[in-house]
Amino acid sequence: MLRRSLPRRPEARRILLGTLLSAIGRGLTLPFLFIYLTDVRGLSDPRAGLVIGWYGAVTLALSPLGGTLIDRFGARRVVLPCLLVEAVGTGSLALVDSTASAFVVVTLIAIGSSAIWSGQSTILASLTADDERQRVYGLNFALLNLGIGIGGLTSGAIVDTSRPVTFELIYLLDAVTYLMPALILLSLPHVGHRLSTAGGAGGAGSGGYLTVLRDRPFRRLVIFGLVLTTCGYAQIEVGFTAYAVRVAEVTPRVVAWALAANTVTIVLSQLLMIRRIEGRSRTRALALVGVVFAAAWLVLGAAGLIGPENALAAALGVVTCAAIFGFGETMLSPVMPALTNALATDELRGRYNAMSSMIFGISGVIGPVTAGPLIGAADGRIWVAVVVGGCLVASVIALSLRPLLTAVQDGRSPAPTDRTPQPTTA
Template sequence: MTGIRTFWRALPREGRWLLSTVVVQTFGRGMTLPFTIIYLHEVRGFDLGLSGALMSLIAITGLLVTGPGGTLIDRYGARRVLLIGLLSMIAGCTLLAFATHPAVAAVAVMLIGVNFGVSWPGFNALIASVVDGEVRQQYFGVNFALVNLGIGVGGIIGGFFVDVHDPGTFTTIFLIDAATSLIPMALLLGPLRHVRTQADADAPADDGGGSYRAILRQPAVRWLTLLTFLAVFIGYGQLEAGFPAFARQVSGVSTQVVGIAFAVNTAVIVLLQFTVLRLIAGRRRTRVMQVMALIWAVSWVILGLTGLLPASLAAAIGVIAYMGVFAFGETMLQPTVPAIYNDLASDRTRGRYNAVNSAAFQGGAITGPLVAGVMLGEGLTIWFVSAMVAGSVAVGVIAIVLERVLSPVANGVIDTPAPLVDPR
């Protein structure tokens, strides 16, 4: 508790406002995220393939708008771009709540995708403008834990509330999702209305060094972007596709076990995130990524072994253990990667750097499920697990290469003898 109080006291007022509302902001998304495809297929009667395509439109739209969104953030500020994204989210969720035709649903999910595309770089740029140094790394970690808490609580309540035989229950959760977007809008229009993420108007003009081509020309950015893509491909890209498919088809566990595994994932992140932040404070971020890669490799080995004892208690325990171990690795990824991107960026380029981060994340989130579907659909279970383990090892190798081209400051090496926030 001392560490939490110390961290909270180190935050400026704007940072406290942002952090104190995260759980409520993400609660609505948690209510709808696990049940959107069920809503489209079982409630609205769309073909399962069409429902899956509609779901992919969210990520595809987000990926398409991320690049332009980053440029607009640097030119006009994150606050304005985020307000447009939140309005799009409210419109999309409201429209989806009443969508009875695929064309209407397609418009709705694309509106939601617009918000997804600008919210990641926008909020990361906003956070980086409010906090810096070691506090910034801790902020990203605590924010990640609170996001998981909000989504987890929302998912649990949504699971008890929705009923496929009562479309009104699904209409309600999508309207709640829309309503929760009003909270960050109120912050941006109120307490955070003076926060600037763009450079001052009298600052030197951009000489081209802030273009996406110039940013990606930097070796540190290229290796970091590759690491991000691969980490998401073998990590988050599998959580909603590869993992549940493997757990059901190969491990032979029940849907209840899969649900418990996701609950364990959330619990581990919420309970351990601050402890992990204390342990990694002042350490090289690339070394933390190497440890994370090793942990994820172990988690995939655990999941693979469950296939040797399908439909057994050991398989169920292994599936749950996989998610717990994987979550432990997550607590190391989320504080480090966004912090590196923002330490590499300037005020004039912060939106574009975060857009590169977002694009790499979304690219992994799109391709991960596609590869998992093909491999598991063809019965290549051993090759699938082997690919995930090899990918984890590759992340560790890339982190070693990244360390050689990354500046000490961006790598989290603190010049002062003590950290900005005493984590103990």
């Protein structure tokens, strides 16, 4: 099954290897930034929160520029320096000793990360044909989660808040892993160049982001993504954790088990899901994602109702919620980028991917801000109702998108020919 999911071109396989290696480094540090800034470097909770929020704001603000630069100069010329900046910034976290230095370092990291995801999505699109992109994007997501899981297990055995050097070590290791995809891209001199000469003329002929926003099917897809991620992904970091601990009254260790269950579910079921959804309607798959996410939140809500009386049942509910959520992710991860690139033109592919990645940035600001007040009202019941209802609304939006797509774009009919974009080295 794994072999069938691999891209045909060896260059794409090497790009996927870079994803896995950098994800291991990301997993080393992903759960610990807040703890590192507060318990190791002595920042107050509000200041650490501002630092982390600043990172999200800078990344979101720079993402549109990243998409423009990708279309104008090619993903290669954007991703390579961004990976280097990200590596320097991540390694510099080991040297943070004040609020000011933390702001400087996370700004550097945000500059680096602002275009990496959209750039790598564009590179993968340039190396794969229409009929294999959905499989490749799903495999990319599975490798990302596998790497994060490996990194998280490794760092969990290393870090110790009483020994700052352990945190310094994982940030330096994370920096090294960001160099791996950069080295792989450097070894592929013909990969990642501009996809169309029309995109290099400053975007005058293409219309830039105005043209992207005038694309009615893509605009509907963006609305779907904003609703789904605001009520889904964006709730994991704050809403899920806060509800589990404060309402369901489980321990933080149970939350860690739940996140582990989420990762295991994704790694074990992603390839099977890729096979199941191949040749089927992408819009129906997206609608089903909303239903699955809603079911996950309902299970969590049930855990909150029984939590104070039955700790074991509450813990099982929290873990089950995360596992169900991961199952929904295995449908969303291959379909969303595949549909985005099915709608995109070569001249604007970078901007389309940048807009798609901005969905997560915008919802990442809205979700955490709204989760706290909603969970604090009516013992979290209002929060549960909002996120469940929002996920179901996203399902309706996804179904409304189907009439706007061709059968090929919707994945119901195979592409007539191999339409792998051919880069120009200009």
